[in-house]
Amino acid sequence: MNALNNFFFIALPYMALVIFLVGSIYRFTYKGFQFSSLSSQFLEGRKLFYGSVPFHWGVIFLFLGHLIAFLFPREVLAWNSQPVRLMILEITAFIFGISMLVGLVNLLVRRYTTPRLKFVTNKMDLVIYLLLIFQTVMGLWIAYNFRWGSSWFSTLLTPYLNSIFTLQPDITVVSLLPLTVKLHIIGAFVIIGLIPFSRLIHFLVPPIDYIWRPYQQVRWYWGRRKVRSPRTPWSVQRPKNN
Amino acid sequence: MDVRSQISMVFHLDKCIGCHTCSIACKNIWTDRKGAEYMWWNNVETKPGTGYPTKWEDQNIYRGGWQKTNGKVTLKGAGKRRGLTNIFYNPNLPVIDDYYEPFTYKYLDLIESPEGDDQPTARPVSLITGKPIDIKMGPNWDDDLSGTPDYGRNDPNLKNLSAAEQEVMFQLERMAFFYLPRICNHCLNPACVGACPSGAIYKRGEDGVVLINQEVCRAWRMCVTACPYKKSYYNWHTGKSEKCILCFPRLEAGLAPACMHSCVGRIRYLGVLLYDADKIEAAVHDDEKNLIDRHLDIILDPFDEKVIRAAKMNGVADSTIHAAQFSPVYKYVKEWKLALPLHAEFRTLPMLFYVPPLLPVMATVKQVDNSDQAEKMNPIAKYWDDNWLYDTSTKELWGTLDQVRFPLKYLASLLSAGNEDMIKDKWKKLMAVRIHRRRVTVGDVSNEKADETLREAGITAEMADGIFYLTALAKFEDRFVIPPAHREQAIEMLDFTGDTKGEVGFGIKSKIRRGL
Ligand code: SF4
Ligand code: SF4
Numbered sequence: 001m002n003a004l005n006n007f008f009f010i011a012l013p014y015m016a017l018v019i020f021l022v023g024s025i026y027r028f029t030y031k032g033f034q035f036s037s038l039s040s041q042f043l044e045g046r047k048l049f050y051g052s053v054p055f056h057w058g059v060i061f062l063f064l065g066h067l068i069a070f071l072f073p074r075e076v077l078a079w080n081s082q083p084v085r086l087m088i089l090e091i092t093a094f095i096f097g098i099s100m101l102v103g104l105v106n107l108l109v110r111r112y113t114t115p116r117l118k119f120v121t122n123k124m125d126l127v128i129y130l131l132l133i134f135q136t137v138m139g140l141w142i143a144y145n146f147r148w149g150s151s152w153f154s155t156l157l158t159p160y161l162n163s164i165f166t167l168q169p170d171i172t173v174v175s176l177l178p179l180t181v182k183l184h185i186i187g188a189f190v191i192i193g194l195i196p197f198s199r200l201i202h203f204l205v206p207p208i209d210y211i212w213r214p215y216q217q218v219r220w221y222w223g224r225r226k227v228r229s230p231r232t233p234w235s236v237q238r239p240k241n242n
Numbered sequence: 243m244d245v246r247s248q249i250s251m252v253f254h255l256d257k258c259i260g261c262h263t264c265s266i267a268c269k270n271i272w273t274d275r276k277g278a279e280y281m282w283w284n285n286v287e288t289k290p291g292t293g294y295p296t297k298w299e300d301q302n303i304y305r306g307g308w309q310k311t312n313g314k315v316t317l318k319g320a321g322k323r324r325g326l327t328n329i330f331y332n333p334n335l336p337v338i339d340d341y342y343e344p345f346t347y348k349y350l351d352l353i354e355s356p357e358g359d360d361q362p363t364a365r366p367v368s369l370i371t372g373k374p375i376d377i378k379m380g381p382n383w384d385d386d387l388s389g390t391p392d393y394g395r396n397d398p399n400l401k402n403l404s405a406a407e408q409e410v411m412f413q414l415e416r417m418a419f420f421y422l423p424r425i426c427n428h429c430l431n432p433a434c435v436g437a438c439p440s441g442a443i444y445k446r447g448e449d450g451v452v453l454i455n456q457e458v459c460r461a462w463r464m465c466v467t468a469c470p471y472k473k474s475y476y477n478w479h480t481g482k483s484e485k486c487i488l489c490f491p492r493l494e495a496g497l498a499p500a501c502m503h504s505c506v507g508r509i510r511y512l513g514v515l516l517y518d519a520d521k522i523e524a525a526v527h528d529d530e531k532n533l534i535d536r537h538l539d540i541i542l543d544p545f546d547e548k549v550i551r552a553a554k555m556n557g558v559a560d561s562t563i564h565a566a567q568f569s570p571v572y573k574y575v576k577e578w579k580l581a582l583p584l585h586a587e588f589r590t591l592p593m594l595f596y597v598p599p600l601l602p603v604m605a606t607v608k609q610v611d612n613s614d615q616a617e618k619m620n621p622i623a624k625y626w627d628d629n630w631l632y633d634t635s636t637k638e639l640w641g642t643l644d645q646v647r648f649p650l651k652y653l654a655s656l657l658s659a660g661n662e663d664m665i666k667d668k669w670k671k672l673m674a675v676r677i678h679r680r681r682v683t684v685g686d687v688s689n690e691k692a693d694e695t696l697r698e699a700g701i702t703a704e705m706a707d708g709i710f711y712l713t714a715l716a717k718f719e720d721r722f723v724i725p726p727a728h729r730e731q732a733i734e735m736l737d738f739t740g741d742t743k744g745e746v747g748f749g750i751k752s753k754i755r756r757g758l
Contacts, residue, residue: 207439
């Protein structure tokens with residue numbers, strides 16, 4: 001049992017994190033062309049709405065929720081000190097969880113019932129769908145059966161995750177958790193480890209800078225004024241176009 | 243004054259014969275790849291007609307281009323707020339059926355079918371699924387179908403015409419149509435660039451070519467929505483958007499783009515325009531009726547000392563300024579004011595200009611009494627037994643500009659944002675050139691009449707000769723004045739594209755498998 005716990009809660013997280021880091025950087029540097037998700041809306045443009053939209057908003061909310069509980073446990077606990085606020089948080093999270101699950105199921109069904117999509121789907125897509133569905137179901141199950149996860153996450157799991165990130169893994173608490181919670185944790189790390197090999201990679205390049213970028217972009221290959229000026233040398237730095 | 247140079251185009255619609263050679267030249271070089279089969283960076287459509295993708299001009303469907311609301315110009319179907327909130331699902335994205343499902347035929351069946359009682363057939367199969375399909379649409383599906391209810395009558399430009407006007411237009415005896423070849427306009431205010439959340443699309447400062455960086459494109463597909471001309475295409479296999487690159491590898495080598503080089507009708511002209519980038523913003527924000535004037539106002543006179551000085555200051559090469567002075571595009575657009583941008587109301591300031599076609603309006607039909615002729619004919623011989631005749635005499639041509647076969651309104655909706663006078667003005671000029679040349683070559687037009695028409699059209703005899711020369715006689719070097727790219731400072735030195743022929747994207751050396 002101990003060996004298993006050690007493997008799943010110490011070895012697996014480190015493996016996943018290293019694979020995620022190295023793999024993502026490698027893919028960004030050497031496989032830049034593939035650093036995106038292969039959109040299939042062009043081949044099927046209606047059913048996608050009922051999958052993609054609920055899934056994405058759900059997953060974003062829940063991802064940020066987990067992240068905040070990890071980064072600011074004290075604030076979350078303070079927020080939860082009033083039952084009404086705790087209820088609001090938990091119910092919202094649960095709704096987003098359901099939205100995510102509905103979205104995922106719709107996506108899965110869409111992908112395997114639309115003939116055209118077979119040709120833009122690979123095996124990894126199926127793995128990811130199944131893993132994410134598993135993960136969401138586990139999450140909902142936990143939220144329903146072990147109430148007030150936002151509170152006990154902050155007290156139980158945040159220290160564990162901290163111990164991982166500070167390289168002093170301490171698994172005494174996690175090894176005592178119920179099986180479903182354990183599976184949820186394991187699922188999370190497996191997904192993290194698969195990011196560089198799947199379409200999930202696109203979450204690393206959200207187009208945030210679009211918000212402040214000017215609409216129009218004009219690029220010069222050479223500093224245009226510099227090229228003409230006799231005072232500057234011809235070895236001017238080339239701006240990078242591609 | 244911020245002087246920049248732009249490689250710009252003029253298409254002379256009177257000369258297009260609708261042969262699609264341009265499309266084929268382009269397809270063979272750039273889009274003969276998986277995922278790109280349905281793309282026609284250059285396409286030629288029959289007008290009136292629905293075009294490609296179907297009804298692309300109807301922005302109530304596709305929501306492309308910029309719109310002005312309360313003095314602010316925003317993207318209609320994309321942009322920062324709309325684009326980012328719809329990033330998980332783009333409600334305004336055309337799907338492949340709006341273009342057509344690419345297909346091929348099972349040619350091998352013709353050869354390999356076992357012997358039998360029936361002739362073997364080559365069934366059409368989808369190039370996406372490989373399964374047999376019923377072809378509902380294909381490239382140039384509406385070719386020459388201007389009279390049909392499905393195509394001609396569904397042209398979005400007809401919404402400006404009254405029912406009666408449409409009826410007249412579609413009378414069989416008056417039916418006229420023309421061809422509209424389209425490529426990316428390499429706009430001054432490109433909607434595709436504005437809509438790209440990843441910033442993958444950019445306009446090259448040196449020559450104004452608008453390009454999509456394939457490595458940075460993350461398949462958000464907002465450019466496809468935003469381009470009102472639907473000239474940015476999504477490659478479903480690579481998950482990247484692609485568009486006309488104005489054959490920049492050829493341009494940099496001093497060659498004309500493939501579509502232009504191969505154009506049978508020699509309708510295409512390419513040359514440099516100098517423009518003032520500082521004026522773009524104000525022009526884009528002006529009222530619809532002023533758009534074209536403001537657009538043309540951005541283009542600068544390459545002979546003006548001040549302009550030349552400012553251009554040099556800005557790093558425009560002397561050879562480029564020189565090319566701008568000999569630019570056929572400058573002549574058509576600014577000097578003769580003969581060419582107009584397509585759908586200026588989309589506010590992208592397209593830099594491809596069209597000389598409106600005169601031919602569909604020239605000949606009028608008259609009812610004549612041809613009974614003696616019919617009598618003389620051998621009764622067995624086939625002859626056209628109705629009594630409509632095309633009148634192509636110069637007198638009639640000139641007199642009928644207001645009663646033309648082809649409604650002015652239709653062309654105005656296409657080329658002048660609804661301003662009919664603008665089209666009339668071009669027609670008068672085109673007409674005057676013909677009458678002037680008839681005086682010179684045939685001599686059956688009186689000097690008074692020819693001079694009067696020239697005066698009315700507001701051009702001189704020299705101008706008319708110039709227009710005639712460039713329209714009818716121009717040689718390759720006159721039609722394409724390409725500035726040297728200065729290989730030593732060439733803009734994007736490209737690997738030999740043949741190396742990656744048929745792979746995903748071009749210019750990408752590594753073999754790439756997608757499906758992630
Ligand atoms: S025509 Fe469309 S794709 Fe081309 S530059 Fe203009 S907006 Fe972009
Ligand atoms: S090659 Fe020239 S003449 Fe032929 S369709 Fe294209 S533009 Fe028209």
